[in-house]
Amino acid sequence: MADGSCKNKEETGKNIKCLVWDIDNTLWNGILSEDKQVTLRKGVVEVIKTLDERGILQSIASKNNYEDTMEKLKEFNLDEYFIYPQINWNAKSHSIKKIAQLINIGIDTLAFIDDQPAERDEVRFVLPQVSCIDAGCLGTILDMPELNPRFITEDSKLRRSMYQNDILRKNKEESFSGTQEEFLASLEMVLTISSAQEGDLERAEELTVRTHQLNSTGYTYSLEALRTLQESSNHKLLIAGLEDTYGIYGKIGLALVECKEDEWVLKLLLMSCRVMSRGVGTIMLNHIMREAKAANKKLKAEFIPTDRNRMMYITYKFAGFKEMHKDGDMVIFENDLLNIPPYPDYIELIFRQEATNLAF
Known part of the structure; x- marks a missing residue:
């Protein structure tokens, strides 16, 4: 150029x-x-x-x-x-x-x-x-x-309108006289967390390529690699979508969990910067913690610091993860799963094993 x-x-x-x-x-x-x-x-x-x-x-x-x-x-x-x-x-x-x-x-x-x-x-x-x-x-x-992005996903085609909806939300928030939680409740948000399906994989790759601030490792994954992980019986690939009274945010979150015999390892957690103030990363992490506890597994998480992802480190710490050791640049966290906080009241949660049928 x-x-x-x-x-x-x-x-x-x-x-x-x-x-x-x-x-x-x-x-x-x-x-x-x-x-x-x-x-x-x-x-x-x-x-x-x-x-x-x-x-x-x-x-x-x-x-x-x-x-x-x-x-x-x-x-x-x-x-x-x-x-x-x-x-x-x-x-x-x-x-x-x-x-x-x-x-x-x-x-x-x-x-x-x-x-x-x-x-x-x-x-x-x-x-x-x-x-x-x-x-x-x-x-x-x-x-x-x-x-020339590698893929043009449904989220790609709607990206401008999503940002225009964000502008409306910001204007509403600036004029809102109540508390932050009351404002979030007024949005009537619905968060859907589901197992990623074939139709989600292009967007999943796009998320890993585009997301830097709220990315726990900074890793990117190709479509082929994500398909392998999605088909693996030893991994959970979760994708999150969000909507509210102003419209859809699209698919805004991704998590990859490696399921070992006696423990789960959260290999990747990322969120679009557009939902930074919505608490979605904490909710998705909360969901994985509950699933690990129900499966009677230890839960660890990998974190690699970059020049942009300090917020993800804070997210893990606030969720009760403790640093166990370092492997080069990688920090290994672990959560004892004893004090999992409740889900917030300001958002409706839907968990699906199959693909969401919301029009993202």
Whole structure:
């Protein structure tokens, strides 16, 4: 994605979660403040809609008047495709950093497209983790490996609407006058935990690739590896889905348990960052603890610290897991299963051995 060339580079394994657009002479031809009759660049609508279908979020970092820009985007029927647009006179790097914070994704999962070398250089200097794209590469952008996820799942296709629902939830929470638990109860959440089925495996791989903050080991698993584990009599592969009054969150959690003769080992626990404040990780962990106790097995868990997953360490500690020893970078936890807390009242729980029939 370096300037001066639009040729596809060798795939680095980097996955872009959000493409941030400049507007003038990037999304449309011309400068809006100078000419109200700007026209869309050739092929830009196809790019925007295709990326949206792939599950890649899109936003805006533009030095422009907010009202005029949004009015023009509405005129082109494109305003709905951009979440948390930053249309102001701040540095582009400042706007991009704010977008990452609002979406709650790593800055290294963003790309920025702009026609001005100086703007790209400013972003590159302040935020070297952000991939910068010359607007002249618009014609080949859909071929870039970083913008081509391996799978397009049902969650991918609904990702933008899920984030738009999250914005509605945040607005509701900010104006809510009760306690946090009362707010969560008002959402009427339903959490479904089920054994992963064949139709869940693409999303399961996507979760391991996309989830970093709430991932107990940082490991990724291929579709083939997950299928082997799903079919294994010595493993439990659990997937969680969530919905509430605002709509569906999709499949947002994954757990892998190795079932040994005298103990269970939680090899992986991860949650989408979108449900960080919903307590879902703790609930899923609680469920596994109850299952292990019912099976009369010891329960251990593996944890590998990364630069992002401190919250998972805290989740294990709050759930009563104690550090037993270390194996290289890996921490081995164990829970005595003597004091398993009750499930919270603010959420309805459904446990299934078969695939959920909720439309995720």
